[in-house]
Amino acid sequence: MVLETEGLVLRQTKYDEWDKILTIFTRNNGKVQAIAKGARRPKGSLVAGTQVFSCSDFLLYRGRNLYQVNQADMIESFFSLRDDLYKLAYATYIIELVDAGAVEELANVKLFDLSIKTLRVLSKLNKDYKKLLAAFELKYISFIGFRPHLRSCVVCNSELGSRAKFSSEQGGTICENCSSGYYGHVVSKEVIRKIEELLYIPLDNMDDLSISLKEIDIIEKLISGYIMNHIEKRNFKSLEFLKSLEE
Structure with a gap:
């Protein structure tokens, strides 16, 4: 399976001498793990497009456990x-x-x-x-x-007064009567x-x-x-x- 997609590099981990494993958030397929072989070589073709923060056009090949990065053309480096x-x-x-x-x-x-x-x-x-x-x-x-939930009380759905509680557990705002x-x-x-x-x-x-x-x-x-x-x-x-x- 070959995957062509825009992706944002979230994490990188060293793997062997010249390779690294990437966590890429892709536009079309969500988060994927991929190995970028040779991406740690100073003059390697994958160096720029596989840095953390880089947004690149990726060509990924699906392996048994990981995708493999075949190509990474950088769109924005956010350097x-x-x-x-x-x-x-x-x-x-x-x-x-x-x-x-x-x-x-x-x-x-x-x-x-x-x-x-x-x-x-x-x-x-x-x-x-x-x-x-x-x-x-x-x-x-x-x-x-x-x-x-912000526009009314998350408990009773009534209009909020001049003050309210913001409750993470309940998922939003709570009016004074329910607070x-x-x-x-x-x-x-x-x-x-x-x-x-x-x-x-x-x-x-x-x-x-x-x-x-x-x-x-x-x-x-x-x-x-x-x-x-x-x-x-x-x-x-x-x-x-x-x-x-x-x-």
Whole structure:
């Protein structure tokens, strides 16, 4: 079986002297594992297209246990992300999340396009990294099937008042009348509105969204906790590193 597809390299592991095993998030076939023979040779034809963060057109041959990379023509390297420590930390966390949320050989075109778009926007960004991350996280968790319920109470479906609880366990917002029976973080209706705006705003239009540093800190903590409650992976080294940079 031969597979031709666009793919984003999420991880690489050394294998033998000149080879490496890749985790590739493909546009057409979801996440796959592939061996890239000779990809660690300095002048090898697969070097550029098989680096982490690289988006490439891949020609993959299905072997017994792994795909084999026969060709990798780079589309975008996102190499500039490596020139800034903050951008690198954010980008690494983003692809770790994608790796955790993508399913082996199950296409998720929305998540794929979101991943590429986020890296593209991040590579050109000079500020507001956390705002971009929060928007990515909200779209990401929605595209893997866990969109938070925001427009009414998730318990009774009534309209929210001036304050509400945001509950990861219940999957969204809880009104004041129902809040006593559920664990969550109390937030203002304005913060809930900002979360909804981040969820739906196109990433190219992030500058149009006015949001304070205090609000984005609150939202990012809420959404990070929400994500950890809905995916199997709990520990992200890149997230811990990111927190250490911002202390």
